[in-house]
Amino acid sequence: MHRRSFIGAASATAAASAFGTFGIIGRASAQTLTLNGASQFDDSHPYTMAMQRFAELVQKYYGKPINFVIHKNSALGLEKQYVEYMAQGRAVDFAVASPAHMSTFSRSAPFIDAPFLFRDLAHWNKVLDQDLFKPIADDIAAKAGVMLIGYGGGGVRNIFATKPVTNLAEMKGLKVRVQGAPIWSKTFAATGMAPTVIAYNEVYNAIQNGVIEAGENEAAGVEQMKFYEVAPQLNMTQHAITIRPLCFSAKTFKGLPKDLQDAVVRAGKEAATYGREVESGGDGKRLETLEAAGKLKRIAFNDRDAMKKLVDPVMAAYAREIGAEGILAKINAI
Template identity: 75%
Template sequence: MNWKHFLGAVVAVAGLGVMAPAGAQTITLSGASQFNDDHAFTKALVRFEELVKQYYGKPINFTLHKNSELGLEKQYFEYMAQGKAVDYGIVSPAHMSTFSRAAPFIDAPFLFRDLDHWNKVLDADLLKPIADEIAQKADVMLIGYAGGGVRNIFVNKPVKNLAEMKGLKVRVQGAPIWSRAFAAAGLSPTVIAYNEVYNAIQNGVINAGENEAAGVDQMKFYEVGPNLAMTEHAITIRPICFSGKTFKKLPPDLQQAVLRAGKEAGAYGRQVESSEDSAKLDALEKAGKLKRIPFADRDQMKKLVDPVMAAYAKDIGVDTIFAQINATK
C-alpha cells in the first residue's frame, strides 16, 4: 500500500468517529498535529482538550493524531472545512489562502516589530475581521491564537547581510505574500512542501529555509542548514482551528466550552512557544548543532518589504487593519 492509499485509509477510519448521533454514544472530537508530544503546537492542543473536558463537565472523548499521521496542516484545514476526519488542529495561516485571500496576512513577514508589539495586536483582537472572513468562506473557526516563535533563515552556508543573501534559494510557505516579500528583499523564494525541505537542501535544490526554533529542532533542519541567519523576519501566529460544521452539531454547553478553551489554550501555546524559543536555540548552539549568525540588515530588509506589504494589504482589503497594526505602540 503506498502512502496516499494509506493516508486515505487512515482518514476514512478517522472520519467514522468524528461526531456521535445526538442522544447516542459519547461525542468524540478528532484533532491533528504534524508534530510529537514535545512540540509547542501539540502541547497547546493537549491543553485545549483538558480545558474542554474541565469546562464541559460531561463525558467526551478526544483523539489527537500526532506526527503527521493525517498528513500536513494544509490537509487538516481542508478536512475541517469539509467537516470530516479532523475537528480541531493548529494550522499556519498560509495554508488557508485557498479559502481566504486575507488569511496569510495574519502572520505575514515583517508585520510585527517585536514580541511585545505582537502580543498587543493579539490582545486588541485586531485580526477579528480576518477570522470572520475565514469562518464565512471556509466554515472553519479560529478559536484561539498559539504561536510566538520568531522565524529566522537556516542556511547551508553563513550569510550575515543582504548582499550575501542575494539570490539565495530559500523555501517559503505557499501563500503568495511570502514569495513576494522575499523576492523584494533580493532572495530567490521557492515553495516546497514542509516535509520535503530537508531533502531539498541536502540535494542542493535550495540553500535555505525559514522557521522558528521549534520547527528547526523538530525537523532537524540544523543538519542541512546549520547557519541560522537572525533575520527575525516574522513572529508566528498559529490559530487553533475548529470545524464550523462540527461546531454546529455540538450541544450549546459544549460549544461554550470549546470557545472558552480555545482562547485559553491559544494563550498557553503562545506562552510555551515564545518562552521555549531562545532556550531551544541556546541548547542547539551549545550542542554544536547550529550557529546563530547576527544579521546586519534587518531594517533594510524590512524597508524593501514594506511597499510589498502595503500593496498586498490594500489588494486583499485589509489596509485598515494593517494601519491599525502599524499604529499599535
Template identity: 75%
Template sequence: MKRAFHGVRRSLLAASALALALGGIALPAGAQQAITLHGASQFNDDHAFTKTMVKFEELVKKYYGKPVNFVLHKNSELGLEKQYFEYMSQGKAVDYAVVSPAHMSTFSKAAPFIDAPFLFRDLAHWNKVLDADTFKPIADEIAQRADVMLIGYAGGGVRNIFSNKPASNLNDIKALKVRVQGAPIWSRAFTAVGMAPTVIAYNEVYNAIQNGVISAGENEAAGVEQMKFNEVAPNLLMTQHAITIRPLCFSGKTFKTLPPDLQRAIVRAGKEAGAYGRQIESSEDGAKLDAMEKAGKLKRIAFADRAKMKALVDPVIAAYAKEIGAEAIYTKINATK
C-alpha cells in the same frame, strides 16, 4: 435515536454492538453515547502545537463537565497542516488542529496576512495585537468561506533563515534559493530583498537542501529542531523577519452538530489554549536555540541588515494589505503601541 455527526466519532459503537451480540443488552433509556473529537498535529508530544491541543482538550473537558473523548493524531499521521484545514472545511477526519495561515489562502486571500513578514515590531507588540482581536475580520471571512473557525491563536516563535552557508548581510543573501510558505506574500517579500524564493512542501525541505535544489529555508526554533533542518543547513541567519501566529482551528461543520453547552466550552477553551500555546512557544524559542548551539548543532549568525531588509519589505506588505482589503487591519497593527 441515532444522531449523525459530521466528523464526530462515537466511541461506544463497538461496545453497543457487543452488547447486542451478548443478548440485546441496551443502554439505559435516554443515555447518550460520548462524542469523540479528532485532532491532528504534524509534530510529537514535545512540540508547542501539540501541547496547545492537549491543553485545549483538558479545558474543554473541564468547562463541559460531561463525557467527551479526544483522539489526537500526532507525527503527521493524517498528513500535513494544509490537509488538516481541508478536512476541517469538509467536516471529515479532523475536527481541530493548529494550522499556519498560509494554508488558508485558497479560501481567504487575507488569511496569510495574519503573520506576514515584518508585521510586528517585537513580541510585546505581537501580543497586544492578538489581545485586541485585531484579526477578527479575517477570522470571520475564513469562517464564512471555509466553514472553519479560528477559536484561538497560538504561535510565538521568531522566524529566522536557516542556510547551508553563512550570511550576515543583504549582499550575502542575494539570489539565495530559499524555501517559503505557499502564500504569495511570502514570495513577494523575499523577492523584494533580493532572494530567490521557492515553494516546497514542508516535509520535502530537508531533502531539497541536501540535494542542492535550495540552499535555505525559514522557520522558528521549534520547527528547525523538530525537522532537523540544522543537519543540512546549520547556519541560522538571525533575520527575525516574522513572529508566528498559528490559529487553533475547529471545523464549522462539526461545531454545528454539537450540543450548545459543548460549543460554549470549545469557544472558551480555544481562546485560553491559544494564549497558553503562545506563552509556551515564545518562552521556549530562545532556550531551544541556546541548547542546539551549545550542542554544536547550529550556529547563530547576527544579521546586520535587518532594518534595511524591513525597509524593502514594508512597501510590499502595504501594497498587499491594500490588494486584499486589509488596509484598516494593517493601519490598526501599526497604530498599536
C-alpha cells in the same frame, strides 16, 4: 476516515451517518462523542501541547463524557490537509495550522502571519490581545468553514541555510523555501532572494540534495524537523513572529450542543494563550541548547531594517488588495 466516531451501539453510528453532524436520537444520546485533532509534531512541540491543553479544558468546562484523539507526527498529513479536512467536516475536527494554508479559501488569511508585520514580541502580543485580526478570522470562517478559536505561536522566525548570511548582498539569490501563500514569495523576492514553495516535510531532503539552500522557521520547527543537520547556519533575520491559530471545523461546531460549543470557544482561547507562553518562553532557550551542542550557529544579520524597507511596499500593496489597510494601520499604530 469519519469526522468523528461514536462508541457504543450500532444505532449511534446509524444516527450519526443519517444526520451527518451531531444529530443523535434515541439511545445514541447517551453515547460519547470523540473529537479528532491532528498535529505534524510529537508531544514535545508547543502546537501539540496547546492541542492537548485544549482537550483537557474542554473536558473540564463541558463536564460531561467526551473523548479526544490527537493524531500526531503527521499521521493525517500536513497542516494544509488539516485545513481541507476541517473545511469538509471530515477526519479532523481541530488542529493548529498556518494561515498560509487557508489562502485557497480566503485571500486575506496569510496576512495574519505575514513577514515584518510585528516589531517585536511585545508588539505581537498587544496585536493579539486587541483581536485586530477578527475581520480576517470572520472571513476565513465564512469562506473556509474553519473557525479560529485562539491564536498560538510566538516563535521568532529566522533563515536556516547552508551558508552564513550577514547582509542583503550575501542574501541576494539565496534559494529559500517559503510557505505556499503568495505574499511570502513576494516579500522574499523583494529582498533579493529566490523563493520557492516546497512542502514542509520535503524541506530537509530538498536542502540535502541541493534543490534549495535555505528555509525559514522558528526554533521549535528547526529543532523538531532537525533542519540544523543540513543547514546549520541560522541567520538571525527575525523577519516574522509566528502566529498559529488553533482551528475548529465549523461543520463540527454547528452539530455540537450549546454547552459544548461554549466549552470549545472558552477552551480554545485559553489553550492557544498557553501555547503562546510555551513557544515564546522557550524559543531562545531552544536555540541556546542547539548552539551549545554544536548543532547550529547563530549568525548576526545586519540589514534587518533595510530588509524591512524593501518589504514594506509589498505589504502595503497586499493590504490594499485584500481590504486590510485599516488593520495594518492599527497594527502599526500600536
